[in-house]
Amino acid sequence: MALHNMLKQAREQAGLTLEKAAECIGISGASFSRMENGLSKVTMDRLEMLATLYDVSASALVAGSIVTRLSTIDLDRLKLVVAAVQEVVNDLGANPSPEKMALAVSELYRLEINYIVNDATAEFSPQRHLGIIEAMFTG
Structure with a gap:
């Protein structure tokens, strides 16, 4: 639909x-x-x-459906976003505050939602966001 x-x-x-x-x-x-x-x-x-x-x-x-709570797809994608952010943080040796981690996860998830608006069946790819994540935790 x-x-x-x-x-x-x-x-x-x-x-x-x-x-x-x-x-x-x-x-x-x-x-x-x-x-x-x-x-x-x-x-x-x-x-x-x-x-x-x-x-x-x-x-x-x-x-094409109405789901009144997070779907399994949403939760699975959110888990992948959290894992991608954590991996970059670990690789950089960063020690961000919980607030900065939360901001990074929420922003990356928002970007991912924007991405799947164009292709609802697209698989999550952390490479798509690596530069953004790294920029959030360096400098």
Whole structure:
């Protein structure tokens, strides 16, 4: 099912009117309607806001389902992100604070979600993010 159809279904399941959902994410009802009808693109920021508003998984919406909690795919990908960050930290001999580790993991996971929006079946590849992770813990 197309993303715009999934968004409409998730909104209806959450019991929100189109106008109320539009108000919650700060856009006009007309703009929201175009998004739900597939006439305008859904930005990553809006996808994340809508997923939060509807209490669903953004990656599941992209994959064509409505999941009201983290899916196994999300959790598995998150584990891989944590392992990739930890490996770079170990290789660099860094000793980051828990806050910096949390920030790195959350940012990398956000980037990974952005990546899978374009290809929901893409496998996680730490090489895709190594430069970013290293930059977070050096300098």
